[in-house]
Amino acid sequence: MKEEVRERAKKVRLLILDVDGVLTDGTIILDGDRGEWKVFHVRDGTGIKMLLEAGIEVALFSGRSSRVVERRAKELGVGHVYQGLRDKVAPYEVLKGLLGLKDEEVCFVGDDILDIPLLQRVGFPIVVADGVEEAKDFALYVTRRRGGRGAVREVCALILRAQGKWRGWDF
Amino acid sequence: MKEEVRERAKKVRLLILDVDGVLTDGTIILDGDRGEWKVFHVRDGTGIKMLLEAGIEVALFSGRSSRVVERRAKELGVGHVYQGLRDKVAPYEVLKGLLGLKDEEVCFVGDDILDIPLLQRVGFPIVVADGVEEAKDFALYVTRRRGGRGAVREVCALILRAQGKWRGWDF
Amino acid sequence: MKEEVRERAKKVRLLILDVDGVLTDGTIILDGDRGEWKVFHVRDGTGIKMLLEAGIEVALFSGRSSRVVERRAKELGVGHVYQGLRDKVAPYEVLKGLLGLKDEEVCFVGDDILDIPLLQRVGFPIVVADGVEEAKDFALYVTRRRGGRGAVREVCALILRAQGKWRGWDF
Amino acid sequence: MKEEVRERAKKVRLLILDVDGVLTDGTIILDGDRGEWKVFHVRDGTGIKMLLEAGIEVALFSGRSSRVVERRAKELGVGHVYQGLRDKVAPYEVLKGLLGLKDEEVCFVGDDILDIPLLQRVGFPIVVADGVEEAKDFALYVTRRRGGRGAVREVCALILRAQGKWRGWDF
Numbered sequence: 001m002k003e004e005v006r007e008r009a010k011k012v013r014l015l016i017l018d019v020d021g022v023l024t025d026g027t028i029i030l031d032g033d034r035g036e037w038k039v040f041h042v043r044d045g046t047g048i049k050m051l052l053e054a055g056i057e058v059a060l061f062s063g064r065s066s067r068v069v070e071r072r073a074k075e076l077g078v079g080h081v082y083q084g085l086r087d088k089v090a091p092y093e094v095l096k097g098l099l100g101l102k103d104e105e106v107c108f109v110g111d112d113i114l115d116i117p118l119l120q121r122v123g124f125p126i127v128v129a130d131g132v133e134e135a136k137d138f139a140l141y142v143t144r145r146r147g148g149r150g151a152v153r154e155v156c157a158l159i160l161r162a163q164g165k166w167r168g169w170d171f
Numbered sequence: 172m173k174e175e176v177r178e179r180a181k182k183v184r185l186l187i188l189d190v191d192g193v194l195t196d197g198t199i200i201l202d203g204d205r206g207e208w209k210v211f212h213v214r215d216g217t218g219i220k221m222l223l224e225a226g227i228e229v230a231l232f233s234g235r236s237s238r239v240v241e242r243r244a245k246e247l248g249v250g251h252v253y254q255g256l257r258d259k260v261a262p263y264e265v266l267k268g269l270l271g272l273k274d275e276e277v278c279f280v281g282d283d284i285l286d287i288p289l290l291q292r293v294g295f296p297i298v299v300a301d302g303v304e305e306a307k308d309f310a311l312y313v314t315r316r317r318g319g320r321g322a323v324r325e326v327c328a329l330i331l332r333a334q335g336k337w338r339g340w341d342f
Numbered sequence: 343m344k345e346e347v348r349e350r351a352k353k354v355r356l357l358i359l360d361v362d363g364v365l366t367d368g369t370i371i372l373d374g375d376r377g378e379w380k381v382f383h384v385r386d387g388t389g390i391k392m393l394l395e396a397g398i399e400v401a402l403f404s405g406r407s408s409r410v411v412e413r414r415a416k417e418l419g420v421g422h423v424y425q426g427l428r429d430k431v432a433p434y435e436v437l438k439g440l441l442g443l444k445d446e447e448v449c450f451v452g453d454d455i456l457d458i459p460l461l462q463r464v465g466f467p468i469v470v471a472d473g474v475e476e477a478k479d480f481a482l483y484v485t486r487r488r489g490g491r492g493a494v495r496e497v498c499a500l501i502l503r504a505q506g507k508w509r510g511w512d513f
Numbered sequence: 514m515k516e517e518v519r520e521r522a523k524k525v526r527l528l529i530l531d532v533d534g535v536l537t538d539g540t541i542i543l544d545g546d547r548g549e550w551k552v553f554h555v556r557d558g559t560g561i562k563m564l565l566e567a568g569i570e571v572a573l574f575s576g577r578s579s580r581v582v583e584r585r586a587k588e589l590g591v592g593h594v595y596q597g598l599r600d601k602v603a604p605y606e607v608l609k610g611l612l613g614l615k616d617e618e619v620c621f622v623g624d625d626i627l628d629i630p631l632l633q634r635v636g637f638p639i640v641v642a643d644g645v646e647e648a649k650d651f652a653l654y655v656t657r658r659r660g661g662r663g664a665v666r667e668v669c670a671l672i673l674r675a676q677g678k679w680r681g682w683d684f
Contacts (some may be wrong), residue, residue: 032238042533067545203409362555374580
């Protein structure tokens with residue numbers, strides 16, 4: 001881990017995750033009626049639970065709006081869920097105020113150009129391996145794993161390691 | 172971007188997309204009853220919305236027929252949807268007349284041999300990375316990303332950049 | 343195309359396809375009730391339709407049993423569907439007799455060891471790219487594309503080309 | 514096959530499989546209601562059936578809890594299913610006692626750090642190709658294939674070959 005990445009990861013007290021393309025693999029599965037499915041990954045979920053158990057806050061910020069997201073959030077114990085967002089900076093300011101945090105204490109993981117304004121704001125901006133190039137230009141760290149395929153898990157482990165909170169799972 | 176590609180992209184006022192294998196990853200997901208699912212991608216959707224906001228028309232031409240396609244079109248704001256087409260040239264001529272466009276103002280993205288007649292007709296013929304070789308022989312541009320996995324997004328960005336309309340998303 | 347492959351492909355009048363892992367990508371998608379989904383590919387379907395239009399028979403031989411298979415067969419116009427087979431040789435002998443064919447006029451595409459007895463019997467035995475090594479040892483041709491991802495399409499094109507019946511789709 | 518791997522595989526009388534990420538590809542597919550889907554693979558299923566027919570016991574140990582797992586277990590004839598486990602060592606001790614086995618007669622396949630305590634206990638610990646590095650450190654064998662994509666099949670074949678029980682499928 002590069003020193004700057006470690007320094008930024010050390011300060012994180014809130015992890016904000018984009019949903020489609022970050023917490024999922026970006027696929028939008030639809031049927032002919034009103035059903036919508038999302039594809040999450042079991043090891044991303046384990047990472048989020050580890051982070052929450054270590055006392056770090058987690059929030060989901062989604063551009064689209066779907067009951068599936070609420071369901072996955074509930075399952076993982078994530079309390080902060082904001083959906084249907086074109087602009088992610090405004091709810092970020094609200095949540096930051098609510099939690100009494102500074103920009104440098106926030107990590108945001110995105111994948112697309114709509115994420116750029118928030119990537120520019122937070123202390124630790126991350127983009128997933130299969131995100132668009134324009135977004136990666138604003139990232140301090142690009143994950144090795146793809147969205148919905150371990151990217152979130154990688155970020156959780158990175159933060160926990162930098163903060164020396166990984167030991168609970170070292171056997 | 173090669174000069175010829177840029178020149179063709181500059182003139183585009185209508186983007187026609189094949190559905191299965193271009194706007195989706197080509198998978199046909201079926202159950203034992205009458206359900207049918209399609210797999211779209213969030214970043215392709217964002218690309219189409221950007222194109223529409225920039226005033227470029229978008230149409231879906233599908234060889235199969237499914238309510239899922241109408242649903243995705245509605246969600247993205249795509250008004251021109253033609254399904255159940257074995258021949259894509261006839262509806263193309265109709266739509267071209269309706270919109271008062273010339274061949275050189277149309278871009279079509281396909282993936283298979285049934286798309287060849289229309290690829291031969293439009294000014295800017297494109298085939299996705301995982302399309303068949305026979306179709307690629309008629310393409311002026313082959314996408315780097317696969318169908319349903321960012322190919323459409325790549326085309327949207329290419330057109331917007333060539334037309335100098337990308338700036339709204341450059342931060 | 344190697345000469346022996348071409349010679350075998352020339353004689354094919356019946357193409358038998360295993361289902362899971364050949365016509366699908368091998369995934370078995372289940373819910374908590376009785377639903378079952380299968381993942382087919384649009385370009386495999388187009389290949390089968392081309393073969394049928396060229397007068398070559400197509401049959402599906404499945405080890406499992408599912409209404410999804412009947413549905414996909416109907417959609418493609420495939421009339422010969424045998425399911426729930428542990429042994430594929432017995433129904434093969436029946437079908438061969440019904441159609442008045444010889445072993446050398448039959449091509450079978452499989453992916454697993456249960457397919458080996460039939461691979462040993464037919465004139466043109468094929469295994470998909472992601473099939474098991476034990477089965478590949480009995481194949482005269484191994485596809486470049488994976489099951490459910492274009493392998494069947496590749497076989498259809500190979501047979502049509504060898505028989506000089508591809509011209510209808512050469513533009 | 515390395516000699517130590519073969520020696521361990523020879524002794525196996527019980528194969529314990531983690532579910533998400535080992536018997537499935539790790540994807541958690543959810544809808545907006547209460548539906549949950551899992552993605553299994555046909556060739557993994559064939560491997561498990563071969564193992565059972567050869568008289569080796571198979572058990573599923575899942576961290577999550579889902580009716581889909583019971584359904585797949587039933588289909589394959591797997592009688593030992595333990596779900597909703599945070600700790601996998603306690604049920605392991607129970608099952609081991611029930612079957613009258615020693616640690617060295619058990620193989621466990623995992624993918625994540627929660628699997629480490631059980632990986633440390635059994636005689637033949639295995640981690641799938643796409644498992645996390647921390648878990649791989651405790652594996653005697655890492656599969657070539659990924660979870661839900663043939664990893665389980667590879668393990669079944671490895672055990673049967675080491676025990677000289679593969680011959681039923683060698684033609």
